[in-house]
Amino acid sequence: MIDNSTPKDSLSPKARALADQLGHTGSIAEALKKDPSLAEGLDEYQKWRDAEHQAEGQRIGSDSRQQPVKHGVAEALKKLGLPPKRKHKKK
């Protein structure tokens, strides 16, 4: 499976704050109530959020209400992660 999630790095600080706080499903109104200054990053955040929805659609595909079947093998693999980069030491 390919991870298509959209990077947040390119977002402006306000949009990034919204993205960090809300992900792509949280309530915008609530966030703005707490910190109205975040409205500055709203348009940019909305675009990021739309891209996230689109990427999610592509990731999940098909009937996206369908939840994938779980397996212990997948969980084990998730816990294990990828091998770390090796450090090459001078001998």
Added chain:
Amino acid sequence: MEIMNAIGKVLALGCGTTLEKVLRSKCYATLEKTNKTLEARHPSSTDAGVALRAGHMEFGRLINTVGERQALVGAKDITPDFGIGMELRPLIQATGEHIIRAAGKCLTLDIKNMAKQWQNSTADQQIDICRALYHCLRSTSQDSKGDLTMEVLMESMESHMKSNAHEVRKVLPQQYGMWNPDSCVANCQGKTQMLIAFARLAKARVIVVHPLKHAGKVINAIRHHIYEKVVGDITKRNITHLDKPFAESLQAGRIDLFRRAADEYFHVCACIQVVDGRWVLIDPHGLNFGIMGEEWNMPEIVERLDRYSEVLPGLHLLATDKGRHERLMKMADKRTDELIARSVKLEQHLAIASNPIELIDALISSGEIRFMIESFSKHDQEKLDKALTDPEYIRLVAMTFVLGENIWDPFRIMMDTDFMKKRLHSIITSHHCVAMNELNHQWSEDGMLIHPECELTNPEYSVAISAINSLVDHYGPEVNRFFMDYSFDQTSMFNALRGIMSRWSDEESIMIGKAAEKSLKALPVQHPLCRLRLSHVI
């Protein structure tokens, strides 16, 4: 009276205008004038004239059963009991136009920009715009809630019930308001209205699609088949020690399949034509997207709709994928068989191991470990390819798979007399899990699977008929008569069948019900709800 009330409500609640204003408008006057000259402009010697005089009900049934040429022969000199409602046609069309205008105001700036972009785009770029539009009009509540567990299933069922409850979902533009994926309550009709409004802005050709067989149902049938195969194989091979997450997913999956099997409804979406003539089905509410292949014969269907659109605006034409979707079942079946066969082979290969170390070696030498990692890893392919070249990583993964959750507890491993059996069963069922998850992928979004049986019709007129149907308070004979006079579609016929399901129905309801029954029975393709109701008529 009931119909006029419903139209009044559609205009007032949904479009910010009133019935009186619409009846006084220039647009209505023009439509009415055109409507009055229909017979004169289409004499009975012409094809359109024959259709006009045969009416929606007779001509709709004939053209959808015996083909156009034969239908024109059969419809000549017919005196129909239903289907020739004329008086309200201009009002229905005007109501549809108001709905689409109001729906245009619900489009976000992004969608409006897509419409602007459309006109300077190539066919492939327009398909990309259609795809973006599809994703844009999906609701957040439709997103996957995560891996299949009992808790996630309950959450998904709850969310589905809450977000699709009749009192929550709204049909009319002013009720659902500006589009946003989180809280806009537009139902399939609302989303279709927005798609039509988009097409009007983009100046693209659009038609309305009423799926009679839903792509989601095809996917569910395939999933059910795979589920039965997987469970059958597990039982047959006496695989008794399923790991916990897989066992829970199987249980939740069974409930999920039953829940979805019972979920039948009438539905609507739209098809937009791109500049090279191809038609793209966009159904963000029913989660289906794709380009209609040649098997749909779209040019002929659309040409036919055009030919009769003025004389029979409520005509719905049946179209199917000619059984193309059935090959998906065969593909899925073959793939499941392959995966099960590999699992059997893996079991035989691993059976030689008598302790965990030998099991690790056997798993590595089986040649299946790479496939297992690729199937379950969520890392991107580039990183994964790099990791898979590292033999130490492969060995570490094999150890993790073999030792399972007790990897850091050797004492527990040693004390567990069933340890080897449990781990073997866990490893060999990973292929079953892959088989079950294959269908989470793109079939209903990449055009491999499109709603395989549909009714196609004219946009504004059909949108108005559906909205009026949703706003009617009481289904009496007058209401059913209206739908049968002004449209030929299976939703209307389904409603009319009610007249012959009760022994206390009045004479007119029985007559209307019988006409609907006659047409439905003749049609080669029926909506499952119609089939069900037909089996209950007295």
